[in-house]
Amino acid sequence: MKRRIFSGARPTGRLHLGNYLGALQNWVNLQSNYDCIYCVVDIHALTTMEDTSSLQKNIHDMVLDWLAAGLDPRKSILFVQSHVPEVTELHTLLSMVTPLSWLLRVPTFKEKVKLQPQNVNYGLVGYPVLQTADIVLYKADTVPVGEDQLPHLELAREIVRRFNNLFGETFPEPEAKLTSFPLVLGLDGKEKMSKQMGNDIELALSDEETLARVMEAVTDPARRYRDDPGHPEVCNVFRLHGYFSPFAQEELAENCRAAKIGCVDCKQKLAQEINTTLKAFRERRAVLAAKPQYVKDVLNDGASRARVTARETMREVKQKVGLL
Ligand code: TRP
Numbered sequence: 107m108k109r110r111i112f113s114g115a116r117p118t119g120r121l122h123l124g125n126y127l128g129a130l131q132n133w134v135n136l137q138s139n140y141d142c143i144y145c146v147v148d149i150h151a152l153t154t155m156e157d158t159s160s161l162q163k164n165i166h167d168m169v170l171d172w173l174a175a176g177l178d179p180r181k182s183i184l185f186v187q188s189h190v191p192e193v194t195e196l197h198t199l200l201s202m203v204t205p206l207s208w209l210l211r212v213p214t215f216k217e218k219v220k221l222q223p224q225n226v227n228y229g230l231v232g233y234p235v236l237q238t239a240d241i242v243l244y245k246a247d248t249v250p251v252g253e254d255q256l257p258h259l260e261l262a263r264e265i266v267r268r269f270n271n272l273f274g275e276t277f278p279e280p281e282a283k284l285t286s287f288p289l290v291l292g293l294d295g296k297e298k299m300s301k302q303m304g305n306d307i308e309l310a311l312s313d314e315e316t317l318a319r320v321m322e323a324v325t326d327p328a329r330r331y332r333d334d335p336g337h338p339e340v341c342n343v344f345r346l347h348g349y350f351s352p353f354a355q356e357e358l359a360e361n362c363r364a365a366k367i368g369c370v371d372c373k374q375k376l377a378q379e380i381n382t383t384l385k386a387f388r389e390r391r392a393v394l395a396a397k398p399q400y401v402k403d404v405l406n407d408g409a410s411r412a413r414v415t416a417r418e419t420m421r422e423v424k425q426k427v428g429l430l
């Protein structure tokens with residue numbers, strides 16, 4: 107039997123290059139060898155969102171990016187978390203076997219307490235329990251995630267072990283599958299590329315908008331004049347070139363060090379490379395965006411397929427814990 111992948115993403119709206127290079131391309135490729143389920147985790151989003159007015163639009167925009175990038179509803183299940191409400195039921199049952207002390211020491215929880223001291227809600231503590239429910243509701247065994255999610259996966263395994271010990275073998279222990287892709291820095295060249303930091307390049311920009319964004323990128327600070335020799339090893343524009351045209355990098359580095367290329371030219375080249383790479387993506391996205399009902403249909407179909415498995419699992423779980 108094929109191994110089963112489950113992964114989720116919070117509905118952040120339009121995705122950027124960091125999402126694309128880091129996770130999305132990987133998700134697309136996994137579709138050929140695994141049984142894949144990809145979920146927009148809208149309930150998780152509520153743990154940190156006080157204003158939910160853009161939630162529906164964000165879901166729509168993100169799923170458009172998913173489809174345009176090649177997530178294929180004929181191969182994979184694409185759905186929205188809250189459309190399969192069994193997950194909240196499983197979350198409640200798993201919460202009974204999860205010691206509070208395990209949750210209070212999760213690094214992401216401690217970060218959130220610092221970031222939003224005015225909103226340390228109950229749901230925030232249970233975030234990793236809901237994440238565990240996401241995965242095990244479908245008995246997924248493989249979870250592609252970034253390094254920041256490893257503590258959540260470790261906790262998921264502990265919860266599963268505990269459940270299986272108490273009630274008998276029910277769920278596989280989910281394994282994290284790390285994406286090997288390096289961290290993509292934002293236009294500031296310091297922080298990880300993210301929408302919140304405002305240092306991102308959205309995938310769905312036009313060619314001109316992409317160029318304008320790239321022009322804002324911080325380069326080698328020592329290079330103030332066109333004749334100053336550059337240091338490509340400290341320049342994030344150089345790093346970005348590496349993702350789009352790795353073969354041209356050596357020559358570029360030489361030209362930068364010898365001040366034979368200026369930063370403006372270098373950025374123009376990068377914007378061109380990005381635009382060429384994303385051309386097909388952008389064309390597909392425009393076609394899909396013109397028929398909004400399509401995204402809805404994909405998500406409805408995904409939810410009804412996911413629900414078949416979810417119902418089966420819940421019947422088994424309820425029997426095991428003595429509710430049936
Ligand atoms: N917590 C994950 C993140 O912030 C999102 C997520 C929710 C998830 N449920 C999941 C990831 C299940 C993998 C599997 O990125």
Ligand code: SF4
Nearest residue numbers: 336341344362369372
């Ligand atoms: Fe960076 Fe390119 Fe400027 Fe060199 S020429 S400093 S690699 S932007």
